[in-house]
Amino acid sequence: MLKRKAVRLLGGVVAAVAALGMAVSAQAQEKKIKIGVIYDLTGPLAGGGSELQYVGAKIMIDNFIKQGGVEGYKIEAIYADAQSKPDVAINEAVRLIEQEKVNLVLGFFSSAQCVPVAARVEQLKNFMWITTCISTAVVENKNLKYVFRPQASGQQFGLMAADMIEKNAKAKFGKEPKDMRVAIIHEDGSYGVDVAKGNEAGSKKAGFNIVLKEGYSATAPDLSSLVTKLKRARPDVIFHTGYNPDITLFARQAREQGLKFGALVGHGAGYGVYEKLKEGMGSDVNYVFNIDPISIWLANQSALDPKLPPVIKMVGEEFDKVKPGVAIRSAHVGMAASNSYVFFTEVLPRAIKKYGGVDPEALRKAALEVDLPEGGTMLGFGVKFAGEGSPIAGQNERSFPVIIQYVDDKSYVVWPKSQQQREPVLPLPKTSGFSNQ
Numbered sequence: 259m260l261k262r263k264a265v266r267l268l269g270g271v272v273a274a275v276a277a278l279g280m281a282v283s284a285q286a287q288e289k290k291i292k293i294g295v296i297y298d299l300t301g302p303l304a305g306g307g308s309e310l311q312y313v314g315a316k317i318m319i320d321n322f323i324k325q326g327g328v329e330g331y332k333i334e335a336i337y338a339d340a341q342s343k344p345d346v347a348i349n350e351a352v353r354l355i356e357q358e359k360v361n362l363v364l365g366f367f368s369s370a371q372c373v374p375v376a377a378r379v380e381q382l383k384n385f386m387w388i389t390t391c392i393s394t395a396v397v398e399n400k401n402l403k404y405v406f407r408p409q410a411s412g413q414q415f416g417l418m419a420a421d422m423i424e425k426n427a428k429a430k431f432g433k434e435p436k437d438m439r440v441a442i443i444h445e446d447g448s449y450g451v452d453v454a455k456g457n458e459a460g461s462k463k464a465g466f467n468i469v470l471k472e473g474y475s476a477t478a479p480d481l482s483s484l485v486t487k488l489k490r491a492r493p494d495v496i497f498h499t500g501y502n503p504d505i506t507l508f509a510r511q512a513r514e515q516g517l518k519f520g521a522l523v524g525h526g527a528g529y530g531v532y533e534k535l536k537e538g539m540g541s542d543v544n545y546v547f548n549i550d551p552i553s554i555w556l557a558n559q560s561a562l563d564p565k566l567p568p569v570i571k572m573v574g575e576e577f578d579k580v581k582p583g584v585a586i587r588s589a590h591v592g593m594a595a596s597n598s599y600v601f602f603t604e605v606l607p608r609a610i611k612k613y614g615g616v617d618p619e620a621l622r623k624a625a626l627e628v629d630l631p632e633g634g635t636m637l638g639f640g641v642k643f644a645g646e647g648s649p650i651a652g653q654n655e656r657s658f659p660v661i662i663q664y665v666d667d668k669s670y671v672v673w674p675k676s677q678q679q680r681e682p683v684l685p686l687p688k689t690s691g692f693s694n695q
Contacts, residue, residue: 290332291616294354294363301342306501306528307590308367311390314594317576322602329610347371355384361616369393369449376405385618389597393452402652404618406625408597408641410657415525415549416456419497422673424464430684436465441493445500446473453499453525476504485515494520502528506538518694520685523547532586542691545683552660554592554636561633585667596636604628
């Protein structure tokens with residue numbers, strides 16, 4: 259009898275120990291962060307820069323997976339294609355949160371997607387880390403708690419374009435700013451509208467003569483009427499915000515109709531994908547400007563945190579494996595890589611160590627404590643997010659774009675002066691097919 263009791267007792271102890279072991283094992287398995295990654299891998303936005311953003315983000319995510327994760331947490335990434343459609347982006351975000359049980363969603367190229375997705379993610383009280391889309395409308399007066407964007411905002415892009423032209427009007431064009439004729443054209447989604455607002459505000463501040471301001475659908479099959487209006491308006495400078503293929507369509511029809519001007523200033527998206535731009539514009543891509551956060555390969559590495567140059571080198575090497583033989587590594591790649599890196603090195607470890615995990619509240623608190631000075635990211639700018647009560651809660655207040663100019667299959671930072679690698683070529687030289695000289 260005693261023997262049977264002892265056996266039963268021993269069996270109970272073994273079972274308890276086994277159960278405890280299973281519980282410990284389950285707990286260990288639970289140390290994982292699931293990240294839902296959403297970009298446009300198909301549709302017109304893919305070639306306009308989104309697929310390159312995906313490549314940059316994936317390089318960085320894979321890098322931390324290879325390192326074994328962060329602070330004992332394994333990383334699992336689940337990728338989704340927004341298909342260049344806002345409704346698909348919303349549905350995919352909800353699916354990843356509700357069905358895949360991701361701890362956060364990361365990515366988002368198009369501002370037309372970001373605005374509604376941010377609102378939906380906030381409603382679900384999940385965490386959203388925006389690497390790319392720039393519309394101020396994503397965060398402005400929304401008082402979002404769980405949405406964070408280290409990226410610069412669209413109106414900054416538009417303002418910087420006007421600033422460069424104003425500061426160079428007299429010296430380069432031989433005109434006072436009040437005599438400069440500018441045209442503002444843009445795709446009519448959240449992204450284009452927001453940048454155009456910055457263009458208009460900066461132009462009015464500079465005293466430019468705005469001869470045309472017009473939006474169009476990024477999927478328009480014909481832009482010849484817009485080109486006709488531009489010919490009548492005779493602008494010295496065109497500020498253009500578009501994706502692709504609309505940029506290619508505009509350039510082709512402008513060439514066919516003999517449109518002439520002194521400068522073409524693009525604002526990210528399609529203007530940041532040099533290979534596509536050159537494919538559509540040919541030699542006329544020479545001397546085109548693009549505004550974006552700086553390419554990590556053009557950043558002044560001596561002014562960066564010393565730990566960043568080796569990471570930049572790694573991103574470049576990994577990108578070259580994916581896209582060998584590219585003339586200019588797109589800023590889109592480094593943008594997504596850098597903004598993802600900030601999450602993995604600043605937000606995630608703080609959330610785990612200080613706030614006990616990777617739930618949305620821990621990630622939110624950790625993000626609000628990020629405090630990087632200028633030079634603290636691969637993009638050159640610092641990071642400090644506007645907090646609750648700010649009209650731009652969740653926006654990085656230390657971000658800024660730069661203006662680059664394409665010259666002979668190379669890109670050079672030409673504005674602002676503090677980042678300048680060479681003087682901007684203004685106006686277009688006579689060798690350009692669009693030159694009004």
